[in-house]
Amino acid sequence: MRKLLGIWVVCMLVATSGIKAGEADKLFYALRTKVLTVKDYTADVRMKIDINRMKIPQLKGTLFFKSPNKMRLERHGGLSILPKKNINLTLSNLMPAGNVTVIDAGSAVIDGKKVRIIKVIPEDDMGQIILSKLWIDEANMLILKTETTSRNDGTIAMDLTFGKYASYALPDHVTITMDVKDYKLPKGITMDYNDTPPPPPKDPKEKKPKTQKGTIQINYLSYTINKGIPDAKFADKE
Amino acid sequence: MIQLLKIELYKIFKRPRTYISFGIITAIVLVIQLAMLSDGKSFLGFVMSGVNEQFDIQGNVLNGYLVTYIILQSLLIHIPLLVALVAGDALAGEAAGGTLRLLLTKPISRAKLVLMKFTSSFIYTVLLIIWLAIVGLFGSLLLFGPGDMINLKSDAFVMLLQHDVMWRYMMAFLFATLAMTTIASLALLLSAFADNSIGPIVSTMGIVVVITILSNLELPLFDKIKPFLFTTHMIGWKGFFDDPVPYGAIGFSALVMFLYTVVFLAATIFYFNKKDIKS
Amino acid sequence: MEPIIETRDLSKSFGSFKAVDNLSFTIGHGDVYGFLGQNGAGKSTTMRMMLGLIYPDSGNIYINGTEFNNSRRHLLSQIGAIIERPDMYGYLSGYENLKIFAALSDKNIKADRLHEVLEIVGLRGREKDKVKAYSQGMKQRLGIAIALVHKPALLILDEPTNGLDPQGIAEMRMLIQSLSRDHGKTILISSHLLYEIEQIATSMIIIHKGRKVVEGKVNTLLNPDDSLVEVMINPVEEITLKLASSAWYENIHAFEPNMITFKMNPKQIPQLNRWLVSEGIDVLEIRSKHSLEAYFLSLTNDSVIKN
Known part of the structure; x- marks a missing residue:
């Protein structure tokens, strides 16, 4: 049913866009090739996680990435905390792999730059990604924004700003916006009385939906690219 | 005054019973630390299961700071009893032992005696909290190492960076000292009424337990009185582990407890000044 | 010479029970004044009022001509007292107890004086023992040492022979006689036993149900x-x-x-x-x-x- 719906959406989009699919295809594959040239990197990052009911300070650390889908934040003895997703929050991971159907969805302007919007639908209907929408700075061959709808994790959006690592399609700054399911803190064993005396005043209008948006902002200060990272680095450690 | 205080402290710290409290704290802290050493991971897994479903947390979560928080959480309910053991005994114990009448035939004013009993109970409380800090905080840091602290509240998940935690503990201990001083002043007041020490100790705990229940009952009926119950404010030390620290609320809690302490102390002096010593 | 103690119309009730009823008497300097009455007659209540432990409902107490409540602290520094049992801190030694109460006396009392009073009451050699190990007689002696240590002119001793064996009673009697004779103390001593008062007191009063029954010199009253x-x-x-x-x-x-x-x-x-x-x-x-x-x-x- 979902597949039929997907095909119907694609047909509708193709019908309404009126732009040649071939150009968009080329653009996407060229971009993906560029992104995939980075096999691994180690980056000094400043990360700010902003999720409802989670108060996490800005985290300084080292972000390790290994293609295609390994990612780990290491905090020099501190705690690392990342949303647990079926897909990793990296650009290469948010772009569908394998054969895809690409649809040109017009253009837009981001920060004064004219960008091309394309929609990418993977042909492998078993993958996590159902649809990716990319905003592409064609002149620099950079993805400035993505919006990926996944099978299990809702929609994940990514806004990217590039600087000196633009040639590797590695951003200086990324803002990831995603759906976060409501999580439960078990009452009674949460090391908290149910009525802490100084509760921060809550907005009475704030009615918690089951799923909420959360954002993660990552500032990449420096990258070390394609120097090889052993897989052991990504093994679960205490 | 100083002479009287010295004597009061001398009496407190010459009495073997005084050290039982320090022993109890050490024992409870050690038990929790050992439990956390052997089974902390599964405890944490259970407590954090809701969070772990959504987030991937790596690193030394079960570090000294978190263990200390767990210790404080469990111990700060019991410390009022230990404080009451000394403060509740301060006047009533002397009355029961028959030394009060001998004491009051000496040229010292009753108000000064009450003040010095209060001050010595306060010093005892401070030492108790310092001891708790030593075995609880520094002991746990030694056993579990430092790290970023996760504070799971019933309505939020707070993460505090390692370098940002120690001052919070210091402030929490300071706040706990104030809270325990309020308990001490209540126990001292009840101690003035009684001629045996069990009464005030049990009554103090009774009052603390009953008011704590009222503080925690989520009934609209009690909502109006909750802000005026000192037990509502006793756990204000937890505010220091929130982000941002709700200074306004903590300050209000501290003020309420300070006022309670002053009222309890003034009532003790007033009553004790008029009391016929028949013991 | 004005009396060392004078009470005027002293009354005290506990609820409906009248413990002391318009009691007036005087004690002269150097007297050993016997305060006689059965248990519950009001002796302890009167003595407690003289020490500021219990507040009279009415009446006044004068010590050396000064109203007690007007100069409580100053007057207490001139009095040594044992009220009922001489209870002390059992977990401290006799010497530590003595030192504590000496330090509360408003006077700078040196260690020599502590040893001196321990000698007077016959506790030298046992002063380092914990009080909880003391016999009743030793506690009474320590009580007297505490009462004496700051050299008060007046001693108020409430039933000091209570709980003592016959030998202890005899020793206590000798001690009290010696304190009067050799140290010139005025002593107010209560008892519910006439023969005890008879043997040591120079003057006496008998009270019953809080009221004075008779007062006078012992040798006159016991003609x-x-x-x-x-x-x-x-x-x-x-x-x-x-x-x-x-x-x-x-x-x-x-x-x-x-x-x-x-x-x-x-x-x-x-x-x-x-x-x-x-x-x-x-x-x-x-x-x-x-x-x-x-x-x-x-x-x-x-x-x-x-x-």
């Missing part, structure tokens, strides 16, 4: 001529006639067929006995006691007081 001699006899028919015609008639205090009570000096008992025998009266037993003692015993037996 031997006021002794009561009880003679138990086999009843004889003409006894009344025989007595009426004898010189002993004047001494008759009470008469029953088998017991006659005479008010007389006990020295005359042999004479009386000879006369009874000469008159053919069988004497079964002769007992002598002072009229005050008899009177006091009647109080203890809860008889009605006839003023």
